[in-house]
Amino acid sequence: MAELNIAQALNAALSSALEDEKVVLLGEDVGTTGGVFRVTDGLHQKYGPDRVIDTPVAESGIVGAAFGMAITGIRPIAEIQFMGFSYPAYDQIINHVARIRNRSRGRFTAPLVIRIPYGAGIGAAEHHSESAEAIYVQAPGVKVVVPATPYDAKGMLLAAIDDPDPVIFLEPIRLYRAIKQEVPDAPYRVPLGVAAHLRQGTDVSLVGYGSMMREVNAAADQLTAEGVSVDVIDLRSLVPFDAELVVDSAQRTGRVVVVQEAPRSAGFAAEVVAQIQEKALYSLNAPVERVTGYDIVVPLRRAEKHFVPSVGRVVAAARRTLEA
Amino acid sequence: MSHEPLQILAPDGTLRGESPLEIAELRRLYQAMLSARVFDRKASAMQRQGRLATYSPFEGQEASQIGAAAALSPQDWVVGSYRDGAAMWMHGYTWRNLLLGRTGDERGGQTPEGVRVLPPSITVGGHMIHAVGLAWGERLLGSDGVALTLFGDGATSEGDFHEAMNFAAVFETATVFLCQNNGWAISMPTERQTRSETIAHKAIAYGMEGRRVDGNDLLATYQVTAAAVADARSGRGPTFIEALTFRVGPHTTADDPGRYRSEASVTEWRERDPLERVRLYLAAHDAWDEAWQHEIEEVQAQAIEDVVAEAEALAPFTAGEIFDAMYAAPTAQLREQRAEAERG
Numbered sequence: 001m002a003e004l005n006i007a008q009a010l011n012a013a014l015s016s017a018l019e020d021e022k023v024v025l026l027g028e029d030v031g032t033t034g035g036v037f038r039v040t041d042g043l044h045q046k047y048g049p050d051r052v053i054d055t056p057v058a059e060s061g062i063v064g065a066a067f068g069m070a071i072t073g074i075r076p077i078a079e080i081q082f083m084g085f086s087y088p089a090y091d092q093i094i095n096h097v098a099r100i101r102n103r104s105r106g107r108f109t110a111p112l113v114i115r116i117p118y119g120a121g122i123g124a125a126e127h128h129s130e131s132a133e134a135i136y137v138q139a140p141g142v143k144v145v146v147p148a149t150p151y152d153a154k155g156m157l158l159a160a161i162d163d164p165d166p167v168i169f170l171e172p173i174r175l176y177r178a179i180k181q182e183v184p185d186a187p188y189r190v191p192l193g194v195a196a197h198l199r200q201g202t203d204v205s206l207v208g209y210g211s212m213m214r215e216v217n218a219a220a221d222q223l224t225a226e227g228v229s230v231d232v233i234d235l236r237s238l239v240p241f242d243a244e245l246v247v248d249s250a251q252r253t254g255r256v257v258v259v260q261e262a263p264r265s266a267g268f269a270a271e272v273v274a275q276i277q278e279k280a281l282y283s284l285n286a287p288v289e290r291v292t293g294y295d296i297v298v299p300l301r302r303a304e305k306h307f308v309p310s311v312g313r314v315v316a317a318a319r320r321t322l323e324a
Numbered sequence: 325m326s327h328e329p330l331q332i333l334a335p336d337g338t339l340r341g342e343s344p345l346e347i348a349e350l351r352r353l354y355q356a357m358l359s360a361r362v363f364d365r366k367a368s369a370m371q372r373q374g375r376l377a378t379y380s381p382f383e384g385q386e387a388s389q390i391g392a393a394a395a396l397s398p399q400d401w402v403v404g405s406y407r408d409g410a411a412m413w414m415h416g417y418t419w420r421n422l423l424l425g426r427t428g429d430e431r432g433g434q435t436p437e438g439v440r441v442l443p444p445s446i447t448v449g450g451h452m453i454h455a456v457g458l459a460w461g462e463r464l465l466g467s468d469g470v471a472l473t474l475f476g477d478g479a480t481s482e483g484d485f486h487e488a489m490n491f492a493a494v495f496e497t498a499t500v501f502l503c504q505n506n507g508w509a510i511s512m513p514t515e516r517q518t519r520s521e522t523i524a525h526k527a528i529a530y531g532m533e534g535r536r537v538d539g540n541d542l543l544a545t546y547q548v549t550a551a552a553v554a555d556a557r558s559g560r561g562p563t564f565i566e567a568l569t570f571r572v573g574p575h576t577t578a579d580d581p582g583r584y585r586s587e588a589s590v591t592e593w594r595e596r597d598p599l600e601r602v603r604l605y606l607a608a609h610d611a612w613d614e615a616w617q618h619e620i621e622e623v624q625a626q627a628i629e630d631v632v633a634e635a636e637a638l639a640p641f642t643a644g645e646i647f648d649a650m651y652a653a654p655t656a657q658l659r660e661q662r663a664e665a666e667r668g
Contacts, residue, residue, distance in 0.1 A: 024464060050464070056494055061453055061487030068403075068457020068471070071442070074464050076457075091484075095447050096454065102649040103443050105434040109652070141650055164652035193655065240655035 004183045007176040009150035010039045010115075013157040014077065016187045018047045023161065024069070026053040027062055027079030027115075036081055037117060037176055059089040063114060067097050070110040075161060083118035083170075084127030090135065097166045098141030113160045113167045119211035119261055120293075120308050121174035123301035131211070131262035131293065136168045137238050137271070144238040145192050146170040146210035150181040152236060155190030163192060172211035179214070193240035197249075201229035204318050205249040207272055208259035209235035212309060216259050219314035228322065238268050246272060247279040254285035255321035259314055264292040286324030289317035327522060329536040329568050332543035335596045337604025344547040347611050353394055353542055354602045354612075355620050357386040360410035361599060362624040363419060364573075367426060370632060371577040376426040380406045381573035384540070387598030388504045388567040390414050391545030392472060395553050401462075401471040402441045403455040405448065407504075407571070408474040417441040419628060424635045430649070431638070440469075448509075449475065449482025452501065456488050459497040459556070470498040470556040472549070478509025480526065481517045489564065493530040498556035500549060501564045504539055506571040507593075511584035527564035539567030540598040569598070643668065 004012065017023045025040055031054035034041030044052040055062050059080055066076035080086045086093075093114070101109050120129030136144045143165055147153040153171070160167035199220060208216035213234050220230040231249045235242065250256045256276055258269040269290045276288055291309045299307050332341045345353070364381050371379040382389065385407070393402060393414035402408075402415040409422045416439035425432025425443070433443030445451030455473035462469035479485055480503060492499040503523055507514055520526055527534025533555075537548045545567055552563035570593035574581045581590075606612035641648075643665040647658050654662065 022464075053495075056487075056490055058487040058490065060484055061456075061491045064450065064453030064484065064487065065457035065460060065491055068454040068459075069461035069464065070457075071454075072458055072461030072465060072469075074461040088483075091447070091450055092453070095450055096445075100442075101651070102430060103433045105430050105649045107434045107437075108442065143651075239657075241657060243656065 001182045001184055003180045004150045005177045005180050006147070006150050006153045006171070007037055007039050009154040009183050010157055010171065011041060011043070012183065013154040014040060014043055015046065017077070017158060017161045018043060018051060020075065022073060023075045023077065024051045024053060025077045025079065026055050026066060028055060028057055028081050030054060030079050035079060037173070039171070040079070059085055060092050063089040063092040063097065066112045066114075067092060067100070067110050070112040070166075071100070071108050075111065077113045077115060077161065080114060080116045082128045083116050083130040083132055086116050086132070089114075093136070093142065093168070094139040098139045101165070102141060109164060110166050111164050113157070113169050115169045115171060117171045117173045119172050119174050120298050120304050121211070123304065126300065129298040129304065131260070133170055133238060134262060134267050137268060141166070143167045143192055143240065144170065145236060146172070146238065147236060148172060148175060148210050148213035148234055149179060150183050152190050152196070154183055155188050156192060156236065158187055159189040159192050162189065167192070170210060174211050175214060193237045193242060195236055195242035195245045196234040197245060198234055199230055199232040201231040201253065203229040203253060204255040204257065204321055205231040205233065205253045206257050206259065206314065206318065207233045207235065207246055207249070209238070211261050212259045215309060215311045215314055218311040219318065222311065222315050223318055228318070241271070243275045243279070247275060250276045250280040251283040254283050257289040257291060257314060257317045257321060259291045259309055261293050261308055263295045264290060265295050267292055286321035289321055291317045327536065329538045330544045330548055331538040331541050332547065333541050333601050333605060335601050337601045337608060339605070343543055344550065345543060347606070347609055350602065351606060351611055353390055353546070354599070354606060356390045356414055357410075357542065357599050357602070358617070358620050359624045360386050360390060360413065362621055363409070363422070363628055366625060366628045367423065368573065368577060375632060375636070376423070377428045378576045378578050379426055380576045382407050382410055382571070384570045384572035384593060384598065385504055385506060386410055387542040388502070388539040388545050388569050389474065391542045392474070392502050392549040394546055395550035396470065396472060398440070399467060399469045400440060400553070401455065401458045401469065402474070403451050403458065403471060404444055404474040405451065405476065405479070406444045406446055407476065408444065411474055412441045412444065415439070415441050420631045420635065423628070423631050424638070427635050429635070429638070429640065449479040449484045451475070452479070452488035453484055453491065455499045456492045456495070456497050459499045460495060463498065468498070468557045470500060470553050472500045472502060472553070474502045474504060476509060477503060477505040477507070477514045477517055477523060478512065479503070480523055489526070489530045489532065492562040493532045496559070496561035499562040500552045500556055501562065502549065503564070503566045504569050505566050506569050508571060508575070508581070508585065510575045510579065522566060524564060524566040532562055532564050534564045534566070536566045536568065539569030540596050540601075542598060542602055
């Protein structure tokens with residue numbers, strides 16, 4: 001066991017995965033420099049430039065080449081530097097990576113992992129603060145997962161690398177070094193598609209994922225201190241989506257707040273709300289609340305705090321459901 | 325770089341250089357080109373009868389495709405577009421694959437086991453980088469497999485062409501880029517795609533060998549591709565080949581080429597037909613006669629009829645089966661949606 005942050009836990013997972021010679025990493029600056037967030041630090045030196053590959057600056061090329069490698073039986077892990085740079089690769093992802101299994105009716109598969117740091121809150125330049133997970137959820141054929149803790153980061157990345165299908169692996173930038181946790185040294189897997197039930201409560205359910213889990217947990221602490229019994233779910237995986245746990249929670253508490261950092265309209269929270277109203281409407285005691293980013297471009301450093309949902313907004317939404 | 329495309333067999337059937345192929349092998353490749361042409365014409369006819377969905381004919385490009393694919397070994401990969409059926413078939417993708425796909429059935433994309441041909445890319449230009457990744461993967465696995473990718477002049481305008489060429493050159497992957505410059509990208513002539521003097525010139529900028537070849541000359545296409553494949557296999561990296569050819573038919577069965585090009589240009593290219601020059605050469609060597617020609621045509625026409633009849637007899641997917649190949653195992657959402665679809 002070692003106390004690791006998310007970046008270190010991901011590094012440990014990658015290092016463990018690279019023990020399999022079929023695994024390679026590729027991306028911009030992932031080699032010599034160890035990645036702009038240092039997630040691949042030291043791996044180039046340990047596993048060599050043929051397996052930890054610095055590529056030209058070309059996201060479509062990185063994903064397209066990884067796709068070809070994956071078809072041969074190599075297990076590539078591609079890194080995109082920031083989510084705002086993933087859009088040039090979207091064509092490769094939605095048109096090829098997500099489709100080759102269906103296009104060939106199972107004859108060819110592309111089990112690759114595409115790691116994408118995402119989210120705001122570090123005062124970065126334009127395009128460096130995006131939460132565009134919904135566009136990947138809209139690409140049938142890929143899985144989309146988002147760890148929020150060091151333990152899950154390592155276990156889910158190893159599960160993603162083993163997975164027979166392509167996985168979009170989102171890494172909350174704001175949390176890379178924000179949380180430390182005991183992480184086992186040996187490799188282990190956290191299954192994809194299973195949400196984490198973090199707290200059992202009876203009054204209100206808080207549902208979030210990825211970058212918002214710190215605010216969600218802080219809001220739960222505050223509400224608990226006020227005597228509210230809070231149920232907390234970290235979705236961890238958007239595709240597959242563990243709707244059952246959420247619906248069950250909604251049925252027990254009758255009050256739900258869904259939290260996402262992404263812009264509101266047609267975001268993943270809307271899917272969560274839709275599932276709840278389809279399957280738990282008659283258990284509800286209040287309208288389901290959404291706390292989200294707004295349908296605007298993420299503001300730059302000096303004003304970005306207005307965009308990212310705050311603990312206060314989550315608590316206020318929970319109170320509205322309790323007062324209804 | 326030579327601007328003059330390599331030609332070995334002239335349109336009149338006479339040699340301009342030494343043939344890289346023996347007569348017996350040439351007969352085999354002539355038979356392949358002829359079979360492909362019969363297939364192509366039959367597919368267009370069947371589309372008009374409403375038996376196939378939109379079809380994109382390759383007539384005129386048989387020498388480029390058969391000549392290039394003939395230079396490959398079974399461990400090599402072919403990554404083509406919607407107009408590359410002849411090359412794909414030559415490498416083991418079946419007429420059934422091609423026709424079933426054109427009836428509108430994903431099982432057409434189910435390449436036979438052991439055959440290294442990806443189902444055709446329908447979007448333009450996105451697939452060339454796959455041939456870079458495939459060759460790269462082969463090298464990582466310790467194999468000397470080569471990946472041949474086929475595309476048209478229009479695809480060289482796509483951004484992904486640049487990324488594929490650059491990656492292949494930087495990482496020295498065993499990739500052979502075969503651009504069939506067939507003059508037209510739907511209604512746009514090649515000179516509206518690029519101001520490069522030739523498309524092969526683009527290779528220079530990537531530090532890659534660029535070759536030009538008469539794409540209607542089977543011998544020249546074979547020879548240039550075989551040299552590129554040998555280079556790739558021995559670790560000398562990628563090659564770019566511009567094969568000058570012509571699509572004598574429409575872009576697809578939904579296209580009317582009369583709106584953008586003259587009949588005279590088609591007639592001119594028909595005189596440089598890729599099959600006729602090989603036929604003349606074989607005939608001059610007593611290796612062709614009409615009975616053989618008719619036999620190939622009849623056998624192939626019947627084979628296509630049989631395959632289409634088989635495809636038409638195949639039950640379409642049920643509402644449930646359309647969910648089968650999205651993931652290795654269905655997600656909870658897909659199980660739920662499948663049940664919904666099955667209820668109708």
